[in-house]
Amino acid sequence: MNPTDHNDTPESTPETTAESAQESATPAGELATVHPLRTRPDQHESTGPADGESAPQVVEGRIISEYEYRLLTDEKAQREWRYAEYRKQAVWLARTTRTAVTHDRTVSTLKFVGRNTLVYPTLGAGVALKRWRDTHGSSRYERMMRAAELAGDHDKLADWEARDVAEKARRHDRAMDWVRSPWQLAKAAGAVTVCAAVLLLVLGLILWVGGKGEFLGPISAVIDAIAFAVWFVITYGVLLVTGVTAGVLTWLWNLGRTSQAVPDLFRPAAQRNLDDVEITPSIVVTALRDLRISELRKKIEAMEDRGAAMLGPIRIAGCGVEFDIHLPSGVDTEEVKRKRRKFAENMGRHEHEVFLTTPPTPRTVRVWAADSGELDKPIGPSPLVTDPTLTADMYSGRAPWGMDLRGDAVLMALLQCHLLITGLSKQGKTASLRALALWLALDPSVRLYIADLKGIGDWRMFKPVAEKLIEGPTDSHCIQATHMLEWGVEEMERRLQAFDGDKYRNGVPRELAKPGGPFAPIVLLVDEAQQAFMNPAKDDKNIPFGGQTSKSRYFMAARKIHNQGRAVNVVLWQGTQDPTNDNLPKLVREGAHIRAALALGTESQSRMALGDKAVDGGAAPHELRSGLDKGTLVVSGEGVPLPAGQPSMTVRTHFIDGDDSVTVIDRAVAIRGGTTTEKTQVEAPPERDLLDDVAEVLAGDDVKATDVAARLRRLAPSHEPYADLGATKLKEALENVGVPVRQKDGTLTVRVRHLVNALADREDEKGS
Structure with a gap:
């Protein structure tokens, strides 16, 4: 019962007696304040015995608080209590409503209903209206003309303008047809009506003559059919309209559902x-x-x-x-x-x-x-691993390196191409470089000279097929790598001097580059080449091995090979880490034909690795994710199957682990004829006799000393003493064996009679 549920009538609220007032002052009042309550009138009637003695009275009551007493007696307190209850109920109602409205199930239901009853049909109506306008109006042509004009494409603008004019002409012709059509339609309708009536009369006549029906039977049947159609439409018209409307709404709903223009609020x-x-x-x-x-x-x-x-x-x-x-x-x-x-x-x-x-x-x-x-999924294994019959030919073949972003195989043409791969540490540089070298190992004509300046066994599987294998990170290993490149320079110069340009006008042919040939491809491969550039050691003449200037032995050897080595099949491959101008000089990195970069730290490093043209064209190895895009590199240059007009491409290279690499090398050893020993130097050329060779090249005529030297180099291109032979050195060598070389018309000339006398003297000495 609420505090306000009591009787306020005057009859039920007589004043308290004096005794009640006195009771409030009893010792019990010291423990709590006693408030007299209103009593019923029958409580004051005497129910005692007849002798006049007062009987004991029973007092009913309950203990209440001061607040409860005020709620029973004070109207202001009662009003405040009612308002508080109203606020509680309002808060509960608002909270419950908000919970119900924002519940996931309510939201999804409202979105579903709104999407299917309001959004989809409205969008479908818009799509249908746009299609109708495009089909029956010129809005499509005007839209395309505005787009072509904004794009600055005047050819497309003229094309769409011509189409617009043609479409307007066709619409005009259709409009004129509608102007002429009422009279034509009326004539056609009259003719059809007359023909149908005649046909029905003839049919009725035939039926009447044959005794199969009445003369007007067919006409009556047509009239009955028309009456039935009218009755059917009147009777079932509501259903027909409802069905057609439902079909149209369903069609509009489907158009809106597939329009891809649903607001995010309803998706x-x-x-x-x-x-x-x-x-x-x-x-x-x-x-x-x-x-x-x-x-x-x-x-x-x-x-x-x-x-x-x-x-x-x-x-x-x-x-x-x-x-x-x-x-x-x-x-x-x-x-x-x-x-x-x-x-x-x-x-x-x-x-x-x-x-x-x-x-x-x-x-x-x-x-x-x-x-x-x-892009976070790995690509498939290399064909070098999956196809045991795969072979290589540096002249006509292409190395399988990986896949581009479109999923197409990337096949590299490596003939006469210097190569540079760089990137941050632990991004797959060695594995990417090794994948190409493994393919080269399958070509028996390729001679590999490898310097691994890390020295932890990444290249040790190449020992059976490498002419030279250097492994180690110390300065002495860097010095050995420098000597290897300097040997490459000497071999390059020897080949340049020995090559017969008159006979081979299109460069070194395959017949000279066969296994064991004088111009067999030589690949000088240096992994961790930054170690060689940063090598502080100096030789006995105080010339530094490392460095970035013309005094650096490694730098100069790399530059010389870059300048002329490719012409005679001597190429340099380098792998470097975290490129800077100090550990990868500008002249060296720009000398590579194929330039590849894995993940790098900055755009400036990307420009160092690939060049400004590639980076300006969109190459961005610095945007690759370090540690997540291992083996993914951006490559540019000659020999790369670049898309038309693109300066670079992104390649996800195949990873070939150590065990698979050993398997590939075993196949390479078998292809190379079972050679399993490491070759550390070029085989010594056969001994030659200078007098006999000079007699052969003179052919009975006096010849200038410079021409004799050139003929000797062509005669024996692999003979090292002839490699750097000039007129002065030839004069000294011939005079040491008894052939004087004198000037003729101001030019040193080798005379036949002097050579014949020297040969005769040698024969006399042998005879005696």
Whole structure:
């Protein structure tokens, strides 16, 4: 019972007696305040015995608090209590309502109902209206003309303008047909009616003559059919209208459901996740609009199609999609490429899953976007491992290195190409370089000279096939690597002097580069080459082995090989770590034909590794994820199967572990004829006789000393004493064996009679 539920009538509230007042002053009042309550009248009637003695009275009561007493007696307290109850009930109602309204099930239900009853049909009606306008009006042509004008493409503008004029002419002809059609329709309807009546009369006559029916029977049947159709429409018209309406609404609902334009507020979670995976034109245009490039946003909003005309077709390319964006005039491609991260995130991708490059077409950005998570999956094994019958030919073959972003195999042409691979530590540099070297090992004509300046066994499996293998990180190992390159320089110079350019006008042919041939390909491979550049040791003449100047022995040897080595099949491959101008000098890195970079730290390092042209064209190894994109590199240069107009490409290289590498080397040993011993030097050439060789090249005529020296080099290109032979050295050598060389017309000349006398004297000495 509420505190306010009591009787306030005067009859039920007589004043308390004096005894009650006295009771309030009893000792019990010292423990609590006693308040007299209203009593009923019958409590004051005497019920005692007749002798007049007062009987004991029974007092009913309960203990209440001061607050409860005020609620029973004070109207202000009662009013405050009621207002407090009202507030509690209002708070409970608001909290319950908010919980019910914001519950996931309520929200999903409301979205479902709103999506299917309001959004989809409305969007479908918009799509249907737009299709009708495009089909029966010129809005499509006007939209495309505006887009072409904004894009600055005058050829497309003229083409769409011509189409617009032709369509307007066709619509005019149709309108004129409608002007002429009423009279034609009336004549046709009259003719059809007369023909039908005559046909029915003839049919009735035939039936009447044959006794099969009445003369007007067919006409009556047609009239009955018309009456039935009218009755059917009147009777079932509501159902027909309802069915047609339901069908139209269902069609509009389906159009809206597939329109890809549902507001995010009404989209279910599953569809939002799907949109994050699929790249659609609307997503791309929205991503471009939200790049915060004001000029681009204005042009997109000014386009009738909201920017759809900027996009080329979205094509499936490997584990992602590829498309071109034709930017409107006033927007630079570099502005978009600088916002790669925001563009990727706007499309629901990570930065490393979107690559932006610049194709030859002006004001165009080519976009490749991977499917979510695909780049984190490993690629398949190398064909070197899976195909035991695979062989190699440096002249005509291509090395399988990995896969590009489209999933196509990357096959490298390595003939006469210097190579440089760089990157941060532990990104797969050695494995990427070794994958190419393993392919070369399968070509028996290739001679490998390897310096591993880390020395932990990454290249030890090459010992059976390498002419020379240096392993170790010390200064002495760097000195050995320098000597190896200097030997390569000497071999290069010998080959340059011995090559017969008159006979071989198109460079070194394959017949001279066969196994054991004088021009067999030589690959000088230095892994961790930064160690050699930073080597502080000096030789006995105080010339430094390392360094970046013309006094550095390693630097000069690398430069000489880069300058001329490729012409005679002497190439240099280097792998370096964390490139700087100190550990990778500019002249050396720019001398490589193939330049590749794994993950790097800064854009400046990317420019060091690949060059300004590649980086300006979109190459960005500094945007690869260190530790996550191991074995993924950006490569440019000669021998790389670059897409048309692209300065670089991204390659995910095959990883070949140590055990598989040993298997490949075993096959290489078998192909090379079972040679398993390490060769440390070039085999010694056969002994030659100077007098006999000079007699052969003179051929009975007096010849200038310089021409004799040249003929001797061509006669024996592998004979080292002839490699650097000149007129002065030839004069000294001939005089030592008794052939004087004198000047003739101011030129040192070797005379036949002097040579014949020397040969005769030698024969006399042998005879005696």
